[in-house]
Amino acid sequence: MQRRQLLTTAAALTTVGISPWVRAQALEKPKVTIAVGGKNLFYYLPLTIAEQLGYFKAEGLDVTIVDFAGGSRALQAVVGGSADVVSGAFGHTVNMQAKGQPMRAFVLQGQAPQIVLGVNPKTLPGFKTVADLRGKKVGVTAPGSSTHIMLNFVLAKAGLKPSDVSVIGVGASNGAVAAMRAGQIDAISNLDPVITLLRRSGDLQVVVDTRKPAEAEQVFGGPMPAGCLYAPAAFVDKHPATVQALTNAMVRANKWIQQAGPGDIIKVVPESYLLGDRAVYIDGFLASKPALSPDGAFPAKGAETAFRALGSVDDKLAAAKLDLNAVYTNAFVQKANAKYPKG
Numbered sequence: 001m002q003r004r005q006l007l008t009t010a011a012a013l014t015t016v017g018i019s020p021w022v023r024a025q026a027l028e029k030p031k032v033t034i035a036v037g038g039k040n041l042f043y044y045l046p047l048t049i050a051e052q053l054g055y056f057k058a059e060g061l062d063v064t065i066v067d068f069a070g071g072s073r074a075l076q077a078v079v080g081g082s083a084d085v086v087s088g089a090f091g092h093t094v095n096m097q098a099k100g101q102p103m104r105a106f107v108l109q110g111q112a113p114q115i116v117l118g119v120n121p122k123t124l125p126g127f128k129t130v131a132d133l134r135g136k137k138v139g140v141t142a143p144g145s146s147t148h149i150m151l152n153f154v155l156a157k158a159g160l161k162p163s164d165v166s167v168i169g170v171g172a173s174n175g176a177v178a179a180m181r182a183g184q185i186d187a188i189s190n191l192d193p194v195i196t197l198l199r200r201s202g203d204l205q206v207v208v209d210t211r212k213p214a215e216a217e218q219v220f221g222g223p224m225p226a227g228c229l230y231a232p233a234a235f236v237d238k239h240p241a242t243v244q245a246l247t248n249a250m251v252r253a254n255k256w257i258q259q260a261g262p263g264d265i266i267k268v269v270p271e272s273y274l275l276g277d278r279a280v281y282i283d284g285f286l287a288s289k290p291a292l293s294p295d296g297a298f299p300a301k302g303a304e305t306a307f308r309a310l311g312s313v314d315d316k317l318a319a320a321k322l323d324l325n326a327v328y329t330n331a332f333v334q335k336a337n338a339k340y341p342k343g
Helices: 002-016 020-026 042-052 071-079 091-098 146-157 174-181 194-200 213-220 233-238 240-259 262-268 278-291 302-311 331-339
Strands: 031-037 062-068 085-089 103-108 116-119 137-140 166-169 187-190 205-209 227-232
Touching: 031 042, 031 071, 042 062, 042 227, 042 240, 042 262, 042 278, 062 071, 071 085, 071 091, 085 091, 085 146, 091 103, 091 146, 091 302, 103 233, 103 240, 103 331, 116 146, 116 194, 137 146, 137 174, 146 187, 146 205, 146 213, 146 302, 174 187, 174 194, 187 194, 194 278, 205 213, 213 278, 213 302, 227 233, 227 240, 233 240, 240 331, 262 278
Parallel strands: 031 062, 031 085, 137 166, 137 187
Antiparallel strands: 085 227, 103 227, 116 187, 116 205
């Protein structure tokens, strides 16, 4: 009798799709490789939280995260076929559509870029305006990355061309800090915890700070989506259940972060993320938290802002006729929020 009841219950669970085993089987691609450029950054904190708290596994996914020196290299990994999904800057989806390689973002991590442009007080003690960067060396995470794109945008607003400065890839960790302290670069466009570490030691004078959503909107003239998960449009169309599972995990991570304190974050992230100073990491988290997405949804005018910002430094892109509605979707996020209203 008991055996018959168990079999009946199992059949019922299977029918309504509750069984974790059945859910995993329903995924078109349970094993997914995500490429990221600078995983230790707060810019990608939701990705780390989803991984460390087992949210991907809870959705039946076996996720491998491969870290690169910058977002442009992470994108290259997906274009080259060695990764499936990018955890990177939203702006790349606009650029790639213009290049005839459509990408689609499906869950947001950052509602503001979190990128800070600052100068080296040692090599530029008399700095007054962005125009003073002419002929100087500026460090970015990697050429072509979001930190480079924002640098170009800020230069353009000051009447400078991208070629008016020398851009150097310094990564997003200790290498960036060392380059600044050694005077190898005159300015830096980077993110936390690198920025907070340099600022606390007196090695950085902040010029533009997009960790603050209000300042980011002022800089870009509208909402500027930042870190997100995106993939080739064909991948999203072919693997909707897999993309939904990824989105579910990321939305849960977004909501967990909003409720978390610095102590909670410290316990979850790998020790190497702290760059040897827990206090600095905590300060960086508190500075960056307002820029992180509370629910994974893309703002309605975000694609327009990104297109305008990118077009300001690329005449060819500015003249392109793009379908900006195709570079992102909130369909998966809406379902994820319905499933996990409280995270």
